[in-house]
Amino acid sequence: MTDDGQERFAASVLPHLDAAFNLARWLVRDAHDAQDVVQDALVRALRHFDGFRGGDPRPWLLAIVRNAAFAWLGARRPNEIEVPDDELDATLAVGAQPGDPESLAIRRAERREIDAAIAALPIAFREALVLRELEELSYREIARITDVPIGTVMSRLSRARHLLAVALRPEATRSLA
């Protein structure tokens, strides 16, 4: 790579460093570990920058960060990324008590509670939610980043929101306190 390529890389990627760190931080749930992940990702991104064909660099970078985070977790905390489907179903069942829709009304939750509820989501739901709500990416972009079909993104996002609503509804927050 030439100096010029390096400058182009810096100009394309560094503006999205906050987004990269935010995603890594939400996936590995630790600020120091997230720095490691972002560094790994940037080194990989630089190496593959020649393969980047223009367009929006943010989803491209986030895909690399996401993969770096999963590789990092796979090497150190593999149980966090190997969540079997039936366990996800069990997670959902907790909140699946049928009831009137009003029971899902969330109370005015504080930042701390919302952060905790997001952090507690299984990683597949968490990444979909963070990419959608915090990075405001489209379903198509999220599908590309997380390497699943758009339909899966939709159902994960929907499940993530459902779990958050359950975690944040009044009786749940009372019982947490």
Next chain:
Amino acid sequence: MNDDDLWLDALLDDELDAAASVALQRRLAAEPALQRRFDERRALRDAVRTQATRHAAPEALRANLEAMLAAPARANVARERAPRRLRGALPWATGIGGALVATLCTLVAVDPAALGWHRGDALTSQQTAEASEAVSAHTRALLVDHPIEVASSDQHTVRPWLSARLNFVPPVVDLVAQGYPLVGARRDVLSGETAAALVYRHGAHVISVFVRPAEANAPAGVEATRVVRGFNVIERTQGGLAFCFVSDVNPADLRALADLVTPLAGK
């Protein structure tokens, strides 16, 4: 959760085409329960968007990456500009950044298979994982953490410092005459065990040498050379110690250092 939620979410996320959107909005107008559900969904979405923490990149991370990217790409330029002596954190970061970037760029053309396993059959996947950890420790040290805890080219300073902090004694020797000045050392953790990390310099390149006691059943004299994420790695077991040499320097120069360091083990 039901299928309606998928549609409500898609509407909320502006992902429905015009026809589907109109159809769903008609349903919302006709079904108060569905409308209520939609409102709750939106309230939740708004709460998350306004309240959830967006973690900003720490300044140290940004500064290090900027330094890495501001450094010149070509190895020869990096070498010219690399500080001769490392006195503080900043020259370290910029000097190494240049070397690191230069190597990452040139290594794109290297076929990893050509430089991969030498004696693959003698090594296990665990050792591959350790090489990967060593590379992570090496890059982490270059980019963020303190690369060295004891900064000295004097082996008589570094060796006692390490001996006092480890339950084994790594060989420490300054090889400046051979072109590998000792920069310093630190403690690091590999596979959950404390290791000594000796830091050498060769031209514009930094070489980490990780040393820790070999496992009791480790075969002596086994060596592996490989490329891990663009870094050359040589692992050797000798004199009851396991060595791991990591650098972006070329394999021949890395091997030369390994040959200089490992004969000293156990003496």
